[in-house]
Amino acid sequence: MTDAPTLGYYLDGDRFWADVQEQARIGALRDRGLCRLALDDADNQARLWLVAQAESLGCTAHYDDLGNVFLHREGRHSTLAPLLIGSHLDSQPRGGAYDGALGVVAGLAVLRTLQEQQVRHDRPVEVVSWTNEEGARFAPGASGSSWFAGARSQDTIVSATDGEGTSFEEALEECLALLESKRVHRRPARYVPHAFLELHIEQGPVLESRGLPVCVVSGIQGVNWYGFEINGEANHAGTTPASARRDAFLGAHDLVTALRSAVANADDELRFTIGKFAVLPGSVNTIPERVTCTIDLRHPSQAVLDVLDAEFHRLAERKWAGCTARLDVSSRVAPVAFDETLLAVLDASVSNYSPPLRLMSGAFHDAIHLARICPTAMLFAPCRNGISHHPDEHVERVDAEVAVRVLADAAGRLLHVTT
Amino acid sequence: MTDAPTLGYYLDGDRFWADVQEQARIGALRDRGLCRLALDDADNQARLWLVAQAESLGCTAHYDDLGNVFLHREGRHSTLAPLLIGSHLDSQPRGGAYDGALGVVAGLAVLRTLQEQQVRHDRPVEVVSWTNEEGARFAPGASGSSWFAGARSQDTIVSATDGEGTSFEEALEECLALLESKRVHRRPARYVPHAFLELHIEQGPVLESRGLPVCVVSGIQGVNWYGFEINGEANHAGTTPASARRDAFLGAHDLVTALRSAVANADDELRFTIGKFAVLPGSVNTIPERVTCTIDLRHPSQAVLDVLDAEFHRLAERKWAGCTARLDVSSRVAPVAFDETLLAVLDASVSNYSPPLRLMSGAFHDAIHLARICPTAMLFAPCRNGISHHPDEHVERVDAEVAVRVLADAAGRLLHVTT
Numbered sequence: 001m002t003d004a005p006t007l008g009y010y011l012d013g014d015r016f017w018a019d020v021q022e023q024a025r026i027g028a029l030r031d032r033g034l035c036r037l038a039l040d041d042a043d044n045q046a047r048l049w050l051v052a053q054a055e056s057l058g059c060t061a062h063y064d065d066l067g068n069v070f071l072h073r074e075g076r077h078s079t080l081a082p083l084l085i086g087s088h089l090d091s092q093p094r095g096g097a098y099d100g101a102l103g104v105v106a107g108l109a110v111l112r113t114l115q116e117q118q119v120r121h122d123r124p125v126e127v128v129s130w131t132n133e134e135g136a137r138f139a140p141g142a143s144g145s146s147w148f149a150g151a152r153s154q155d156t157i158v159s160a161t162d163g164e165g166t167s168f169e170e171a172l173e174e175c176l177a178l179l180e181s182k183r184v185h186r187r188p189a190r191y192v193p194h195a196f197l198e199l200h201i202e203q204g205p206v207l208e209s210r211g212l213p214v215c216v217v218s219g220i221q222g223v224n225w226y227g228f229e230i231n232g233e234a235n236h237a238g239t240t241p242a243s244a245r246r247d248a249f250l251g252a253h254d255l256v257t258a259l260r261s262a263v264a265n266a267d268d269e270l271r272f273t274i275g276k277f278a279v280l281p282g283s284v285n286t287i288p289e290r291v292t293c294t295i296d297l298r299h300p301s302q303a304v305l306d307v308l309d310a311e312f313h314r315l316a317e318r319k320w321a322g323c324t325a326r327l328d329v330s331s332r333v334a335p336v337a338f339d340e341t342l343l344a345v346l347d348a349s350v351s352n353y354s355p356p357l358r359l360m361s362g363a364f365h366d367a368i369h370l371a372r373i374c375p376t377a378m379l380f381a382p383c384r385n386g387i388s389h390h391p392d393e394h395v396e397r398v399d400a401e402v403a404v405r406v407l408a409d410a411a412g413r414l415l416h417v418t419t
Numbered sequence: 420m421t422d423a424p425t426l427g428y429y430l431d432g433d434r435f436w437a438d439v440q441e442q443a444r445i446g447a448l449r450d451r452g453l454c455r456l457a458l459d460d461a462d463n464q465a466r467l468w469l470v471a472q473a474e475s476l477g478c479t480a481h482y483d484d485l486g487n488v489f490l491h492r493e494g495r496h497s498t499l500a501p502l503l504i505g506s507h508l509d510s511q512p513r514g515g516a517y518d519g520a521l522g523v524v525a526g527l528a529v530l531r532t533l534q535e536q537q538v539r540h541d542r543p544v545e546v547v548s549w550t551n552e553e554g555a556r557f558a559p560g561a562s563g564s565s566w567f568a569g570a571r572s573q574d575t576i577v578s579a580t581d582g583e584g585t586s587f588e589e590a591l592e593e594c595l596a597l598l599e600s601k602r603v604h605r606r607p608a609r610y611v612p613h614a615f616l617e618l619h620i621e622q623g624p625v626l627e628s629r630g631l632p633v634c635v636v637s638g639i640q641g642v643n644w645y646g647f648e649i650n651g652e653a654n655h656a657g658t659t660p661a662s663a664r665r666d667a668f669l670g671a672h673d674l675v676t677a678l679r680s681a682v683a684n685a686d687d688e689l690r691f692t693i694g695k696f697a698v699l700p701g702s703v704n705t706i707p708e709r710v711t712c713t714i715d716l717r718h719p720s721q722a723v724l725d726v727l728d729a730e731f732h733r734l735a736e737r738k739w740a741g742c743t744a745r746l747d748v749s750s751r752v753a754p755v756a757f758d759e760t761l762l763a764v765l766d767a768s769v770s771n772y773s774p775p776l777r778l779m780s781g782a783f784h785d786a787i788h789l790a791r792i793c794p795t796a797m798l799f800a801p802c803r804n805g806i807s808h809h810p811d812e813h814v815e816r817v818d819a820e821v822a823v824r825v826l827a828d829a830a831g832r833l834l835h836v837t838t
Contacts, residue, residue, distance in 0.1 A: 204658030221657060225703060237692035237715040238640060238781030239623030240805060249693050253675055260672070273656035274668050275705050277698045284644060284694045284713040286808075291696075294703040296656040362657030386659060389705075 006352065007110070007412030008405030010117050016109040016404055017397050023049060023089070023105060024097035033391020034097055037162075038090040038132030038143070039067065039171035044178050046089040046101075050129055051184050053108055057115050062187040065154060067175045068144040070187070071127040073111055075415075078124060083414055084193035084374075085110055085407070086128030087200055088144075088366060092136045096393020098383065098400075103199040104129045106404040110411050121415035123194055130366045131172075138168045145366035148190050149373045195342055195414060196370040199379045199407050201395060203363050207382035213402035215357040216346040217378035220368050221271070222305050222335035226295040226312060230255060232323035234281060234289035245287055249279055251323030252291035255315060259295070262311045271298040271362055300335050300360040335360075336368050339375035342414075346377050349409040353402050379403055379410075425771065426529070426831030427824030429536050435528040435823055436816050442468060442508070442524060443516035452810020453516055456581075457509040457551030457562070458486065458590035463597050465508040465520075469548055470603050472527055476534050481606040484573060486594045487563040489606070490546040492530055494834075497543060502833055503612035503793075504529055504826070505547030506619055507563075507785060511555045515812020517802060517819075522618040523548045525823040529830050540834035542613055549785045550591075557587045564785035567609050568792045614761055614833055615789040618798045618826045620814055622782050626801035632821035634776040635765040636797035639787050640690070641724050641754035645714040645731060649674060651742035653700060653708035664706055668698055670742030671710035674734060678714070681730045690717040690781055719754050719779040754779075755787050758794035761833075765796050768828040772821050798822055798829075 026049060027034045027042025036042040047069050051061040054071035062070045072082070087103025107127035114125060130148070135141025138160040146152040158169035180186065200217075202208075207215055232248035256274065263272045277293040295312070299305050309329075316327035343358070350356050359380060370376045381403035384394040411417075445468060446453045446461025455461040466488050470480040473490035481489045491501070506522025526546035533544060549567070554560025557579040565571040577588035599605065619636075621627075626634055651667035675693065682691045696712040714731070718724050728748075735746035762777070769775055778799060789795045800822035803813040830836075 202658065203655045204660070205663045206660070209663075223657065234809075235805060236622050236782055236807060237694060238642065238690055238717050238783075239621065239807075240690070240781070241623070241625070241687060242689070242691075243687070244624045244628075244805065247692070249696060250679075253672065253679070256672055257676070260669075268660060268662070270661070271657055271659070272661075273666070273704065273706055275656060275698070275703045275707060276701050277668060277696060277710075278701075279694070279696045282695050285692065285715050286694050287692055288694060296704050298657050362659070363655055364657075386654060386663065388655060388658075390653075 004418060006409040007113060007119070007417055008408035011109055011113045011405050011408045013401045015112065016105065016401065019053070019105045019108060020102065020400065023101050027091070029094065029391055031391065033094055033393065034091050035093055035095065036089065036091040037093060037137040038134060039175050040137065043090050044175050047129065047175070047179065048182060050089065050104065050108070051182065057112060059111060059115065060185060062185045063176070063179045064187050064190065066144045066147045066157070067131040067172055068148060069129045071108065071111055073114060073125045075124040076120060076122045080123035081192060081194040082124035082126040083411060084126050084128055084196045085411060086130065087198050088130045088133035090132055090134050092134055092389045094391055095389055096391060098201050098393055098395045099203065099388050100133055100200070102201055102381065102395060102400060106199045106407050109404050110408045113408055119417050121417055123415065125411070125415065133366055137162045142364065142366055142369060145369040149369035151369050151372065193370070193374045195375040196367060197377060197407060197410060198365060198367045199381065199403055200365055201383040201388060201393070202359070202380040203383065203386065203388040205386035206359060207380060208384065208386065210357065212357055213354055213382065213399040214350055214406050215359050215380050216343055216350055217338065217361050217380050218343055218358040219300060219335060219337040220361040220365065221298040221300050222302055223331070223333045224297045224305055224309060224329060225331040226297070227328040227330050228255065228293050228295065228316070229326040230291040230320060230323045232289055232321070233287070235287040237285040237287055240287060246322040247287050248291045248323050249288040251320035251325070252293060255320045255325060258315050259312065262308060262315070266299065266304055266308070269300055269360065270304065271296070298362055302335055336371050338371060338377040342375045342377040345413050346379060346410050349406045349413065352409065353406055379407055423837060425828040426532060426538070426836055427827035430528055430532045430824050430827045432820045434531065435524065435820065438472070438524045438527060439521065439819065442520050446510070448513065448810055450810065452513055452812065453510050454512055454514065455508065455510040456512060456556040457553060458594050459556065462509050463594050466548065466594070466598065467601060469508065469523065469527070470601065476531060478530060478534065479604060481604045482595070482598045483606050483609065485563045485566045485576070486550040486591055487567060488548045490527065490530055492533060492544045494543040495539060495541045499542035500611060500613040501543040501545040502830060503545050503547055503615045504830060505549065506617050507549045507552035509551055509553050511553055511808045513810055514808055515810060517620050517812055517814045518622065518807050519552055519619070521620055521800065521814060521819060525618045525826050528823050529827045532827055538836050540836055542834065544830070544834065552785055556581045561783065561785055561788060564788040568788035570788050570791065612789070612793045614794040615786060616796060616826060616829060617784060617786045618800065618822055619784055620802040620807060620812070621778070621799040622802065622805065622807040624805035625778060626799060627803065627805065629776065631776055631801065632773055632818040633769055633825050634778050634799050635762055635769055636757065636780050636799050637762055637777040638719060638754060638756040639780045639783065640717040640719050641721055642750070642752045643716045643724055643728060643748060644750040645716065646747040646749050647674065647712045647714065647735070648745040649710040649739060649742050651708055651740070652706070654706040656704040656706055659706060665741040666706050667710045667742050668707040670739035670744070671712060674739045674744060677734050678731065681727060681734070685718065685723055685727070688719055688779065689723065690715070717781055721754055755790050757790060757796040761794045761796040764832050765798060765829050768825045768832065771828065772825055798826055
């Protein structure tokens with residue numbers, strides 16, 4: 001007995017890769033990489049490019065109040081909740097061509113395959129590009145997906161302002177006006193998808209180091225963000241004996257030693273990063289009076305995060321080199337575990353192409369919000385040296401092609417497509 | 420047998436303290452403290468105030484090419500090298516009323532005493548206020564004294580520019596024109612003093628903690644300034660496992676641990692300060708790719724500095740958390756030991772008022788340059804909590820009065836004055 005070819009088998013790899021390259025020219029930086037900040041000209045042009053692809057395929061394109069763009073393929077029963085596939089087209093200021101875009105173009109490739117193969121399925125299929133995932137121009141990110149999933153209100157989102165004083169609201173109005181002028185359909189309502197699938201680059205080194213073209217993402221790590229402040233006393237670096245100092249730098253150094261020792265007991269899924277560390281007044285010959293620093297702490301287990309959270313708070317109550325410490329929690333995002341049934345479908349799809357592997361995502365994705373309203377799961381494709389948010393971000397075509405076929409196969413299984 | 424009263428006995432403490440308060444009004448900040456940046460309006464007004472004091476005493480005032488102001492009292496033999504006493508009148512942007520000014524006004528008080536008591540002495544006596552000791556407006560500082568002692572050329576000094584683009588040269592020309600307009604005598608030549616004495620606030624906590632009103636300063640610590648650079652690799656804080664990181668912050672943290680352990684073996688005269696510590700790119704969720712930090716290292720012994728210098732260079736050759744390190748020496752100033760004969764004169768003068776103590780100065784002073792051309796020594800008066808370079812800088816009148824009497828006695832001894 002031979003299995004019938006799966007949907008991914010029919011996917012046109014050349015066309016998929018050509019699409020990936022074509023979108024990468026919109027907002028391209030001179031040398032390599034691209035700058036497509038949320039709702040800027042390039043980002044809006046990328047929306048129009050996506051709409052044009054849908055229309056040339058004979059699908060319809062829609063947009064909603066947040067500028068999220070949907071490509072719609074009708075199913076036999078138009079009242080069934082659509083299967084939703086996608087990611088985002090916006091980038092960091094000096095970003096790469098794949099973070100987000102790969103997942104949108106992969107969705108488009110699945111849509112193209114369904115269309116070209118004239119596949120019939122019961123429920124509609126939609127490809128989405130979410131507005132402002134990066135949060136690089138308007139913070140925080142994941143605007144479109146968090147609004148769609150009901151996690152954040154439109155009023156909150158559109159009140160954000162970029163570095164030049166332009167509000168999200170103004171930029172959004174321009175984007176919506178452009179889409180309207182191109183006669184794209186405006187859709188008034190949000191909906192609850194049947195399921196959401198997102199292919200994304202890993203933004204880490206694991207797949208590359210294991211030589212794998214794709215893996216299943218089982219969830220998204222929880223993240224706690226902290227701000228530490230250590231307060232001592234400024235004084236003259238030359239005249240103040242060690243015994244009379246309350247050196248905030250030394251206090252911070254001792255505190256960091258204790259923090260590192262606290263996290264050293266955790267397993268290797270823990271991520272601990274001190275990304276900001278500022279010393280005041282910041283003069284070569286003045287003893288620092290204040291240090292402020294941040295901690296980015298991530299782990300798939302809420303219990304592990306809670307233990308460390310309690311330990312950090314205990315450490316903040318002590319004195320460090322005679323200095324007082326203060327700890328603020330600036331953000332807590334609980335770990336998300338993706339839908340087990342959906343993960344099993346992805347596992348099965350991966351197994352046709354590659355040894356199976358599940359990873360937790362260390363980065364946020366739009367999927368974190370969708371997971372709260374519908375079965376959600378993700379696939380990762382490897383990126384070179386784990387680099388992202390940088391023009392050097394690079395994906396091998398051979399890997400991306402496997403990943404997109406896995407995505408197509410999974411979509412086919414969810415749609416009960418037989419080929 | 421009863422000793423004759425010394426010169427300090429005749430010093431008018433009320434007048435001295437009134438002068439200290441009067442100069443503190445020139446450039447006073449609204450609340451307390453003062454802003455008298457080198458060669459600004461307030462600093463120039465302070466020069467004129469000093470000149471006016473000399474003239475009302477019947478002494479002559481002079482200035483030289485760098486705007487240093489000298490008050491001159493003639494001796495029996497005008498060709499003998501003058502005894503020089505003084506400090507500086509410029510301040511930090513939010514400085515105190517005593518750092519520098521106390522020493523100038525103390526010199527003035529000695530001059531006043533000699534004049535009022537009609538004391539005869541062989542060699543001339545001069546009181547000096549050096550231009551731009553602080554280096555707060557034009558870096559580096561000690562401009563007037565370093566030029567006077569031949570350590571730096573006028574061309575080098577006047578090429579400095581302040582934060583608003585005004586050159587030292589322009590500011591100096593304005594100052595000299597003002598002095599000329601007031602018919603102050605311009606003096607074309609520098610000279611080698613018989614000796615230089617400087618009274619200054621300690622800018623440290625030792626005298627206050629020991630309850631002493633004054634002490635002898637035996638020299639100025641040597642200072643090495645270093646810049647460290649630690650280079651790792653920026654990466655995503657969420658997706659990069661610990662094993663794949665080259666975190667420049669962790670590298671810098673480990674390096675600082677090693678540096679602290681290296682200096683822990685030194686005696687308690689060592690001063691070790693990390694005053695700047697910058698993390699790039701400085702984002703909460705990005706693994707730092709670079710840390711730059713400075714070290715201010717001071718000790719009275721060149722040998723101790725040399726041992727640590729070699730150790731720092733050894734540490735810079737190692738890798739730290741997978742990151743490379745680079746060490747630059749940005750400045751080296753050798754320790755200065757003051758003139759032993761002069762110190763003995765000061766010790767004897769102190770002993771009439773207070774238990775004897777000698778301290779090394781941890782801060783730079785104009786005396787460091789004078790010490791290279793003539794016998795030089797200093798006295799310290801205590802300042803509250805060791806605070807300086809701050810409006811809270813405070814000196815108790817009772818301490819300052821003892822210190823200025825000691826200065827007067829020492830001057831009397833050097834001039835072989837009998838009263």
